[in-house]
Amino acid sequence: MSERSVGIVGTNFHTIEGEFLLEGGQTLKDIRVAYETYGNLNKDKSNAILVCHALTGDAHAAGRHSSDDRKPGWWEDVIGPGKALDTDRYFVICSNVLGGCMGTTGPASLNPDTGNPYGITFPVITIGDMVNVQKELIDYLGIKILFAVVGGSMGGMQTLQWAVAHPDIVRKAVVIASTAVSSPQQIAFNEVGRNAIVSDPDWNEGDYYSGKSPVHGLATARMIAHITYLSDDSMHDKFGRKLQQGENYKFDMSHDFQVESYLKYQGETFTERFDANSYLYVTKAVDYFDLSKNGSLAEGMKDIKAKMLLISITSDWLYPPYQSKKVVEALLFNDHDVSYREIESSYGHDAFLLESGHINYVVHNFLTHTSVGDVMTEEVATIREGVSIETAAKVMFEEGLTHLPVVNEKGCLAGIVTSWDISKAVALKSVDLDDIMTKEVLVAMPDEPIIAGAKRMERHSISALPVVDEKKRLVGIIDSEDINRLIG
């Protein structure tokens, strides 16, 4: 196993107890979420990155479940020590989507009310529902801010949805080979796939879990979809008109060309790991995805606060660069902080899984150009000027703090009290907070590079910096231990 891998990992499960309301108005009971995590969550819980998977991905994004596993998780090249999603710095989370078939509740799961698989009685779900389920997981993990949300393809849709629906949680968002609105062509390809599934007699109106499954329909759906993940150039490069066996045409109906054999293999192996009903539901969720509001993408995106990075792939004809550029335009219309990169690649849509060199470079740069505001803790316990030392000590004890900012009636920083100041007060029998607090406080600004804040802390041997805006209002705090971990 590569030294740069997260190594052997396991899948965890969390149940969201009770009724869960879906965007379509229906409910699901006791949703189970399968998830994996890599790296460690820091003390402030400010280094979490949520990775959202694509259509047929799963929670197993990196590492191996056992040393015998033939292949690692699907984004092994991007997640791990020293990689863009650096597990020495970040706590990476990936969960299987709602409606999936890799551990999270989906149509193949048992309906608790009937004891039978949901099948086609499973409610139609949306990208918004997938994100709402992830939000429950993040809450369960005690995470209040996401340093970043990252995803390709359908994972990019979830990432955009996160940025729109939870602007105060998401600090950075990386959207790769994706769109804010599913196009008619995308819907059309999905519909052909669904049609292949429901036309298979073994589909049996979705009720096939005790008999034969619709493997022919599902394999055909995958074959069609797989073509859309490649490009004309990559197919020329990969297969050309090469034959699978021998040098002469057989002039029969066998899989004479390599590309035929390849597609057959891709279709068949897919049926070993994916549920046909899940394919119906997850593609539907993709089709319904549309972040525009009143016909305007700019309006739909106006609440976003995260710094955004959009990446597209030159040869991706399924999610063409124009779709990412539309998102960029909508964000620029709102004066948002957005970067855009187009990766030159002939691999087509699946380049987001294959061009790991490019992806690592671009995503690493985006994530490491971090400002104070990207990592600061916004919920800061404070005390008002003029309170007693005892009150300050009590707050620090109850909140487990070593630094406590003192603010005036306008919320402006007036000083800071440390646990050392409290010890001094006890030793000197002081009662007046004003006597012991530091009034000339070193601070950081949200827009300054994190490295500048870290250097200031190092130079002055201090372990926390209050963050203030231009009016000196306290807006957050940063802690040296967490910062050092993030800047590596």
Ligand SMILES: CC(=O)SCCNC(=O)CCNC(=O)[C@H](O)C(C)(C)COP(=O)(O)OP(=O)(O)OC[C@H]1O[C@@H](n2cnc3c(N)ncnc32)[C@H](O)[C@@H]1OP(=O)(O)O
């Ligand atoms: C986030 C997510 O999207 S998770 C889901 C990602 N995974 C998938 O989508 C699985 C489907 N696969 C793919 O999409 C792509 O294969 C990728 C992007 C993952 C990997 O691409 P590549 O590394 O170029 O692999 P490639 O497409 O050549 O497929 C290789 C497989 O095809 C087989 N193959 C290659 N040529 C032929 C052929 N002529 N006949 C039969 N089989 C063939 C190989 O033996 C290999 O089999 P294996 O997967 O069992 O090892």
Ligand SMILES: N[C@@H](CCO)C(=O)O
């Ligand atoms: N290979 C990807 C393509 C869809 O983005 C998947 O199967 O999920």
